[in-house]
Amino acid sequence: MRTSRTRTATVAVALAAVGTLFAMPTAAHAAAPSPVSTAAPGQGLERFQExxxxxxxxxxxRRTAEALRQAPDSELRQTFRTAADxxxxxxxxxxxxIGVGKGAGIPExxxxxxxxTAMQESKFVNYLTPVDHDSLGIFQQRPSMGWGTPEQITDVPTSSKSFYGxxxxxxxxxxIQIQGWETMAPGDVCQAVxxxxYPDRYAQWEQFARDLLARESPTVPPIP
Structure with a gap:
């Protein structure tokens, strides 16, 4: 039986050096508010958990996050087919x-x-503690590589702005700093940023991302 669900904007997963710790985000890490999705989320995730x-x-x-990180791409593609998953x-x-992209005037x-990119990197889970080297957040950006402070990277609107440039x-x-990105293969642009x-793994999520955008964008307002 499903538990009662909150619709807070971010769940954070913290992976400590000697184990794994799952923590709810603080207000500083919460995604900007947007109208509720028309999807009933968690369907594919429930099947994965089963x-x-x-x-x-x-x-x-915590345990689901660990399983997602260890699952092969073939299983993840079967798990996540639509926004409802x-x-x-x-x-x-x-x-x-999506909202940050709209607010910045980024084309669809x-x-x-x-x-x-976020789907490949994290399945949109916001990691507050590094998983791989010092990678954080939904885009797995690294403070040591110039993506900002940990606080900036784990704030979803801010990290989205960083990705968009x-x-x-x-x-x-x-x-938007990648010259000619509009005419490049989408997976190649992900890798350029x-x-x-693992540069070839982004392309597998292109159709999912297009379907996700088509389904959710009509009810997402721009986020400045």
Whole structure:
């Protein structure tokens, strides 16, 4: 049976050096408010939890986050097919990425690229403690690589601005600083911004991102 769901804008997963700690976000890390999604979130996540012997809550907790990080891409593609398959907090984070893109005047193609990137990097889970090196947040950005402070990176609207290239700080080129990004393959643009060790993995989420944008964008206001 599903538990009662909150629609707070961010769930944070903290992975400590000697174990894994899941923590609810503070107000500083909350995504900007946006109208409630028309999707009933958590459906795919519930099925994933059932397969892994986890409580079928449809929400991301510590154990679910660990399982998601370890699952192969083939299983993750089967798990996340529509917006309704994301957990409620993760869907709220995705909507914030869309809202920030709208507020910055980023074309829909750029918003798709941002959604692809966050989906590959974190499944829209906001990590407050590093998972890989010093990577944080939904885009797994690194303070040591010029993406901002940990507080900036784990604030979803701010990290979205960093990815788009409209944040007033940092030395990394964001989306709009990539010359010719509009005509590049979306997965190549993700890689140009992120400089990942796994450049070919972004493209698998393109159709998911397009469907997510089409479904959610009509009810997401611009976020300045």
């Amino acid at each position: 397969r892994h012997g986890l409580p079928s809550t449809g929400e991301v907790d 994301l957990g409620p907090e993760e869907l709220a984070n995705a909507r914030t990425v 193609q750029g918003q798709v690229i941002a959604l692809m 409209v944040a007033p700080f940092g030395s990394n080129p964001g989306l 992120q400089r990942s060790a």
